[in-house]
Amino acid sequence: MNILVLVKQVPDTSDVKFDERGVMIREGVQSILNVFDQFALEEALRLRQKYGGEVSVMTLAPEQAKTAVQKCLALGADKAYHISDKAFGGSDTLATSYALSLAIRKAGNFDLIMAGNQATDGDTGHIGPQVAEWLGIPHVSYVEQVLSIENGRATVKSILEDGYRIVDVELPALFACLPPTNFEYTNPSMSGIIKAKSKPYTWWKADDIDGDKSKFGLNGSPTRVLKMYPPPKRSRGTVFTGDYHDAVKKIIEALMEKKVIE
Amino acid sequence: MLDFTFTEEQEMIRESVREFAQKKIAPIALEMEKTRQIPEDIIKGMADLGLIAPTVSPEYGGQGFDAVTAGIIAEELARADVTGSIPVFYLVQASWGHIFDKYGTEEAKREVLPNVTKGKWFLGIATTESDAGSDVAGTRTTIRKEGDHYVVNGEKMYISGVREAYTRGGGHITIAKQNPELGTRGMTLFYLPLQSKGIIPTYVDDLGREGISTGGFTIDNVVIPKHYIIGEENRGFYIVHEGYEYARGLISVICAGAGLQSLERGKKYLKERKAFGQPLAKFEALQFRLAEHYTKLSFLRLGAYWALWTYDQEAKGKATRFEVSKAIAMAKMFASEWSNAAIDEVMQWQGAFGYTRECPDQAAWRAIRSFAWAEGSKEIMRVIVSRELLGKEYISYK
Structure with a gap:
């Protein structure tokens, strides 16, 4: 079972601030491995343990994203592909997924491609499905668990707004993964960190992958970000203070007044 | 060339330890009290x-980390555990695991170290006695050779992790006089399993770092096999100081980390708490105190890592034993005092809350206070530095 996991380095969104133009202040903000991708990787490592094979990771990002990729290797991935070139600057999700699909073809045959359902910075959820479309393979989004793999097919649990569905899909396929609530992320072990150093790490530039170069970077991106703005600040709301029983009474009165309850 | 950066690998280690420590240790730290x-x-x-x-080397279950990397882990644990219990649990085993690995026999290392690194056993250090602390030469415990084994008699006191080794398994690297007439040249270091027949433990009620026990034990005709000797016979006094230097270096980082983390909490409090219509952070008197403590502790942190780096240089043949002793003693000399002063200040900012058991800083204060003597008192640090500056002929106690 050869599995590829697509990963991205993102700013740590637990402490994000915006300037007066609405642009995120990146200074002093730590970069981390997108948590959705880490979940996809951990699920891939679980599958490797069960079915054997190899887990590779791939990113298309500037050089500094190496720390996120190294973390994947420290967590147990066997090898890494890092595609980095100025030619990819300004890529939207279409151009990114196109370049990734070319790199995937070059990297070899994978039975399964996994990715985070979305990244915590852009939050588009585009990359996984788009890569699958470029490669012409089926995909399932919101995958919480790969239940089984048998005879070239996989059964997965995909989360819906009001429940879940079990999907049976032919491999190779791409799964965009969504961690369950309270998923306990693994910390890389000391020995994992040491071993990561000696694992294969392949760097590719734009010239290393075959494809239509006019579809790379800004030129290949049909979408443009015209303006970014943070969501309007919400007011603090009404705070009911005092004794527990009094406060509950006041809340009920307020809700009745607004006709939320009768 | 001066370069104050850690390696990429060390940064990853810090990040992983920090995530673990902040997520798992910080929330339960006060419960350990x-x-x-x-x-x-x-x-x-x-x-x-x-x-x-x-x-410890990888073949015995460790990671083979150098002193600086061991320091990074110590700092992150100290930043998470305000009670100082886990930092002590860590630093003792990191330091003496290193000594066991370096000087222990192959047979003993295979038997003991994998159980230590797996967390099953505890490995401690037992040199202190009721009448012999920093003055290791005053040790009264004896060890004598009888055929193919040794017999130990005596008593040890104020030892970390007695309950842990007595109940979980493991033991303490212990020092005893083998040839009393030879003074410090007649002392031998050995591994003493605490579940041995003839060991009776006692416990003391420490002021802080309550998550790990402190106690002592009497040693009544305890028989230990030959392969438990650490290093050569009669070389114990010298080897034990090497271990203490390792531990002192880690303690210095722990003091810096715990103090800086306390200042982080203090900073947050100064911004949030209002008095006389404005946040406490607006009062210049408090700003200056914050700046002073932060500066001192940042220098302490730098000095501590420099001392550990010097230790690592010795292993590469680039520093002498005496340079290491001096660097480590300089790092530890003010470590506890400066850290305690910063934590004390943060308690002061918090008013009456700072004096309650709910305040994490009071636990940190009590823990850090112990390091003014643990693994070598602040006075001994001055003795070492002045000895290196003036020469052995000016040692005051000789």
Whole structure:
């Protein structure tokens, strides 16, 4: 079972601030491995343990994203592909997924491609499905668990707004993964960190992958970000203070007044 | 060339330890004051990550980390555990695991070290006696050779991790006089399993770091095999100081980390708490105190890592034993005092709350206070530095 996991380095969104133009202040903000991708990787490592094979990771990002990729290797991935070139600057999700699909073809045959359902910075959820479309393979989004793999097919649990569905899909396929609530992320072990150093790490530039170069970077991106703005600040709301029983009474009165309850 | 950066690998280690420590240790730290033990799942988590005695070689279950890397782990644990219990659990095993690894026999290393790194056993150090602390030469415990084994008699006191080794398994690297007439040249170091026949433990009620026990034990005709000798016979006094230097270096980083983390909490409090219509952070008197403590502790942190780096240089043949002793003693000399002063200040900012058991800083204050003597008192640090500056002929006690 050869599995590829697509990963991205993102700013740590637990402490994000915006300037007066609405642009995120990146200074002093730590970069981390997108948590959705880490979940996809951990699920891939679980599958490797069960079915054997190899887990590779791939990113298309500037050089500094190496720390996120190294973390994947420290967590147990066997090898890494890092595609980095100025030619990819300004890529939207279409151009990114196109370049990734070319790199995937070059990297070899994978039975399964996994990715985070979305990244915590852009939050588009585009990359996984788009890569699958470029490669012409089926995909399932919101995958919480790969239940089984048998005879070239996989059964997965995909989360819906009001429940879940079990999907049976032919491999190779791409799964965009969504961690369950309270998923306990693994910390890389000391020995994992040491071993990561000696694992294969392949760097590719734009010239290393075959494809239509006019579809790379800004030129290949049909979408443009015209303006970014943070969501309007919400007011603090009404705070009911005092004794527990009094406060509950006041809340009920307020809700009745607004006709939320009768 | 001066370069104050850690390696990429060390940064990853810091990040992983920080995530683990802040997520798993920080929330339960104060509970250890009541339960008086480190929760089993924390010990297991540390072992799984490779954080117990990571200074031990990989063939015995360790990571083969150098002193600087061991320091990074110590700092992150100190920043998370305000009670100082886990930092002590860590530093003792990291330091003495290193010494066991370096000077222990192959047979003993195979028997003991994997159990230590897996978190099953505890490995401590027992040199202190009721009448012999920093003055190791005053040791009264004796060891004598009888055929193919040794017999030990005596008593040790104020030893970290007695309950841990007595109940979980493991033991303490112990020093005793083999040839009293030879003074410091007649002392031998050995591994003493605390579950040996003839060991009777006692416990003391420490002021802080309650998650790990402090106590002592009497040693009544305890028989130990030959392969438990650490280093050569009669070389114990010298080897034990090497271990203490390792531990002192880690303690210095721990003091810096705990103090800086306390200042982080203090900073947050100064911004949030209002008095006389404005946040406390607007008062210049408090700003200056914050700036002073932060500066001192940042220099302490730098000095501590420099001292550990010097230790690593010795292993590469680039520093002498005496240079290491001096660097480590300089780092530890003010470590506890400066850290305690900063934490004390943060308690002061918090008013009456700072004096309650709910305030994490009071636990940190009590823990850090112990390091003014633990593994070598602040006075001994001055003795070492002045000895290196003036020469041995000016040692005051000779």
